[in-house]
Amino acid sequence: MTMPTLRQLEYLVTVVDTGSFTRAAERLHVTQPALSHQIRALETTLGGPLLERLPRSVRLTPTGRAVLPHARAALAEAERLTATARRTAGLEEGELEVAVIYSVSLGILPPVLREWRRRHPGVRIRLREYSHADRLQDAMTAGRADLAIGPVPPGWTGPIRELGVEEFTVVLPADDPLAGRPSGTVALTELADRAWVHYAPDNGLADLLDHVCARAGFRPEAAVRAEQTSAAPLLAAAGLGPALVPATIVPAHFDGTLLRPDPPVRRTLTAYTRTRPDPLTVAFADLLARQARVNPV
Missing domain, CATH: 1.10.10.10 (Winged helix-like DNA-binding domain superfamily/Winged helix DNA-binding domain)
Structure with missing residues (x-):
């Protein structure tokens, strides 16, 4: 008709x-x-x-x-x-749907959202969180968000913007024998015989821990598997075992020991979209690139 x-x-x-x-x-x-x-x-x-x-x-x-x-x-x-x-x-009103992996929503995103709200109070942010980078990518492919923030998406054909390098740290109790070493570093092989604070199988950090430990020549035994990413550093500080966590999620005034892995464990974080982003999405990605607490690529 x-x-x-x-x-x-x-x-x-x-x-x-x-x-x-x-x-x-x-x-x-x-x-x-x-x-x-x-x-x-x-x-x-x-x-x-x-x-x-x-x-x-x-x-x-x-x-x-x-x-x-x-x-x-x-x-x-x-x-x-x-x-x-x-x-x-003109960034006066609207809604932006942002999809992230858990560690991003815990670490780099809160200060970005705080600054965004200060600058653009009329633009709402709807946040969607995913435990694994694969599910994040699937959600973006299905059109469930305007912008995704996570590791480099393999095979992605849309626009990708690199934000920086996310550093990982090893968490141990404050009274651990390895605490206080002058170098502030630890080789993962030094922890090969310990049971680890691991992650639930559907958490993408479980794959990352298995991969870096395999590269160091061992398979990490799990003392406990954390369902929530934020629980891992707290369980490690309580003495349940070492944990490998993004440095950005460690809370302020943390009472555990933080040691840098040697060699370093890093991953590149990106913001990506399906098609050329609109002005609202570009503005958020620009703020994210400036405010995110990650090291330059």
Whole structure:
């Protein structure tokens, strides 16, 4: 079924408001034949005449009187839509859906969100969290968010922006024999015979810990598996075993021991979208790149 166009509705309203095809054509900056053609097309679409042409004016038919309020409402809604889009592009209002892995929402994101709210209080952020980078990528592919923040997505064909390098640290109790060493580092092989604070199998950090330990020549035994990423450093500080955690998630005034792995354990964090991002998404990604507590790539 053919639907009326906004232009046709605008032409109808203007003819009624001016009371004349001639004056309406002048106001709309179109020729009178073009205006008449659009009105006839609208009448054809709606199945009957809308205007009665009188010698010096026009008069609405019963159908025209029924249609006119809806035409005015449609034009007003279109104006509101345009104004909203302009305010969103100007970062005055809107909503941005951001998908992240758990460690990002715990570590680098809170100060970014705080600054975003200060700068753009009218723009809401809807946060979606995922335990694994693969599920984050699947969610973005399915269109569940405007922007994803996580490790480099393999095979991604959309725009990718590198944010920096996320450093990992080994967490031990404050009274651990390895605490206080001047170098502030530890080789993972020194911890090969210990049971670790591991992660639940569906947490992406479980794969990362297994990978870096395999590279060091051993498989980490799990003393406990943390469902929540934020629990890992707390369990390690309590003496349940060493934990490998993103340095950004360690809380302030932490009472455990932090040692840098030797060799370092790092991963690059990115922000990525499916298509060329709109101004709202670009503005958030720009702030993220400036505010995120990660090392430059």
